[in-house]
Amino acid sequence: MQPDPTQAAPEAMLSVRGLKKVYQTDGGDVEAVRNLTFDLRAGELACLVGPSGSGKTTLLKCISGLMAPTEGEVLLSGKRVSGPPKKMAVVFQEYGRSLFPWMRVRDNVELPLKNQGVPRAERDRLVDEALEAVGLSHVPRSYPWQLSGGMQQRVAIARAIAYQPEVLLMDEPFAAVDAQTRADLEDLIRTVWKKLGITILFVTHDIDESVYLGERVIILSSSPTVIQEDIAIDLPEERDQLETRSLPRFTELRHHVYEQIQLAKKGDRPAAAGTPSAGPTPAAASGADVA
Amino acid sequence: MKTLKNLGYLLGLPVILILIWWAATLETENFFVPTPASLVETFAEVWFGERIFTDVLPSIGRLAVGVLVAIVIGVVGGVLIGSVRWLRALLEPTLEFFRAIPPPVLVPVLMLLMGITDTMKVVVIISGCIWPVLLNTIEGVRAVDPVLSDSAHTYGVDGWARVRYLVLPSASPQIMAGVRQSMSLGLILMVISEMFASSSGLGFAIVQFQRSFSIPEMWSGIVVLGLLGVGMSFIFQWAERNILRWYHGQKEVENAA
Ligand SMILES: Nc1ncnc2c1ncn2[C@@H]1O[C@H](COP(=O)(O)OP(=O)(O)OP(=O)(O)O)[C@@H](O)[C@H]1O
Numbered sequence: 001m002q003p004d005p006t007q008a009a010p011e012a013m014l015s016v017r018g019l020k021k022v023y024q025t026d027g028g029d030v031e032a033v034r035n036l037t038f039d040l041r042a043g044e045l046a047c048l049v050g051p052s053g054s055g056k057t058t059l060l061k062c063i064s065g066l067m068a069p070t071e072g073e074v075l076l077s078g079k080r081v082s083g084p085p086k087k088m089a090v091v092f093q094e095y096g097r098s099l100f101p102w103m104r105v106r107d108n109v110e111l112p113l114k115n116q117g118v119p120r121a122e123r124d125r126l127v128d129e130a131l132e133a134v135g136l137s138h139v140p141r142s143y144p145w146q147l148s149g150g151m152q153q154r155v156a157i158a159r160a161i162a163y164q165p166e167v168l169l170m171d172e173p174f175a176a177v178d179a180q181t182r183a184d185l186e187d188l189i190r191t192v193w194k195k196l197g198i199t200i201l202f203v204t205h206d207i208d209e210s211v212y213l214g215e216r217v218i219i220l221s222s223s224p225t226v227i228q229e230d231i232a233i234d235l236p237e238e239r240d241q242l243e244t245r246s247l248p249r250f251t252e253l254r255h256h257v258y259e260q261i262q263l264a265k266k267g268d269r270p271a272a273a274g275t276p277s278a279g280p281t282p283a284a285a286s287g288a289d290v291a
Numbered sequence: 292m293k294t295l296k297n298l299g300y301l302l303g304l305p306v307i308l309i310l311i312w313w314a315a316t317l318e319t320e321n322f323f324v325p326t327p328a329s330l331v332e333t334f335a336e337v338w339f340g341e342r343i344f345t346d347v348l349p350s351i352g353r354l355a356v357g358v359l360v361a362i363v364i365g366v367v368g369g370v371l372i373g374s375v376r377w378l379r380a381l382l383e384p385t386l387e388f389f390r391a392i393p394p395p396v397l398v399p400v401l402m403l404l405m406g407i408t409d410t411m412k413v414v415v416i417i418s419g420c421i422w423p424v425l426l427n428t429i430e431g432v433r434a435v436d437p438v439l440s441d442s443a444h445t446y447g448v449d450g451w452a453r454v455r456y457l458v459l460p461s462a463s464p465q466i467m468a469g470v471r472q473s474m475s476l477g478l479i480l481m482v483i484s485e486m487f488a489s490s491s492g493l494g495f496a497i498v499q500f501q502r503s504f505s506i507p508e509m510w511s512g513i514v515v516l517g518l519l520g521v522g523m524s525f526i527f528q529w530a531e532r533n534i535l536r537w538y539h540g541q542k543e544v545e546n547a548a
């Protein structure tokens with residue numbers, strides 16, 4: 001489960017190759033994703049930003065094996081994904097509908113572990129820790145519908161953390177929480193990421209958040225979707241809500257991402273493979289210094 | 292104080308109805324309509340004795356077995372048919388056909404096939420009670436929220452665990468609606484199966500009394516049926532409150548919003 005520090009940085013943990021997804025609907029075909037190719041190294045934390053409707057959720061569903069891509073493939077540790085992989089957890093965008101309303105908060109978090117046959121004592125520990133981490137240890141006996149939207153989303157996050165996945169996919173998980181909780185949860189994600197050494201792909205529409213959280217930001221174009229740009233975030237590894245955000249480099253990066261998204265919205269396609277002039281290095285060039 | 296008030300609500304209307312009945316039968320002496328006092332007397336005479344064992348309990352037993360078996364088959368079949376697409380496509384038209392047959396017409400048919408036995412009566416009850424449960428379960432299983440289903444899938448909650456933790460609870464509001472219909476249908480079918488041909492049971496007893504012009508006795512039998520219905524309704528409400536607590540709570544929250 002924990003990555004072995006003695007091992008050389010393994011090649012791609014998650015690999016998306018030429019992914020294309022066309023939805024067949026009554027009203028004709030909808031090409032949600034045209035052609036996406038990127039790799040995530042083991043232990044990488046990447047953010048995915050893109051305009052609404054650019055196929056972020058679609059991409060996540062293909063990666064998590066819930067939906068078969070029309071073309072291309074997804075590889076997890078070199079193996080082709082054809083169904084939900086064991087060691088992957090997903091936090092869905094529709095948080096309110098992703099919790100079991102007939103189970104109490106604690107049972108919701110516990111169910112995946114119980115189903116895997118994790119022994120009782122360990123299960124209790126993991127669940128307690130996860131609820132504690134998201135600041136919900138005071139409501140284990142409530143039902144999800146008795147909680148506010150932000151609290152429900154935190155239960156979904158706790159469930160994912162307790163599961164101890166190797167790969168964690170999150171689809172705009174902080175959309176429903178207030179600014180303060182959001183900042184806390186951002187730091188929580190980074191803490192968990194460092195502690196467990198997991199690979200995280202984090203979808204967000206918040207540019208600041210993507211720069212603050214990620215080691216790398218992947219920007220999607222508008223539909224039909226390709227990768228607009230893939231940039232490394234060369235901020236210090238210790239991130240602090242106030243300090244990091246006031247760094248000149250932070251501002252530079254968020255300007256850059258912002259510009260790219262504006263371009264994407266206007267429908268500007270990325271130039272074939274040119275390196276951007278604004279300064280940030282393409283992710284492929286840097287890299288080995290993370291994790 | 293609160294229980295007293297609830298008791299008042301519970302008994303208020305019955306007491307008023309009995310008073311009206313009592314007043315109406317005060318003067319006239321109608322052969323077909325007994326007075327409350329004579330009915331109570333007859334009731335005790337007729338039902339607090341051997342008849343409990345020869346008629347009442349056998350009827351309740353057949354009813355309980357019939358309804359329970361119908362619920363089990365309906366839920367199991369409904370989960371299967373609702374989850375497997377080709378099975379649904381294959382069975383749905385046929386199910387519509389069978390559902391359209393009024394169960395009482397099966398009584399003569401089953402009598403010929405199985406004789407006048409307890410099994411025949413139970414089968415009549417099952418054959419009618421199964422449809423509301425089966426069809427409601429199919430609907431409920433099909434209506435499982437896709438996001439919830441994806442969540443379960445990504446966390447490896449598959450196979451039996453999926454049925455146990457996702458499909459059944461998710462379909463439980465519809466299943467309970469089906470069960471409720473089945474219970475009232477079951478009572479009707481129990482009586483009918485005993486009226487056609489029988490030598491014991493509540494339906495049989497009531498027809499016997501009617502044929503021998505034992506009118507107060509006949510009425511007392513009808514009261515027994517009514518009480519049985521009320522008892523079943525209480526059991527159902529108790530079960531529903533426990534099984535669907537989450538559902539009513541959620542509805543309340545949604546309505547408040
Ligand atoms: N089940 C579906 N059937 C048909 N078309 C779909 C389906 N799901 C998504 N689409 C279409 O695919 C495109 C991408 O949708 P998707 O939900 O992946 O976007 P998104 O990037 O997650 O958007 P948002 O940021 O608003 O969540 C949209 O044009 C959408 O209409």
Ligand SMILES: [Mg+2]
Nearest residue numbers: 056057093171
């Ligand atoms: Mg989305």
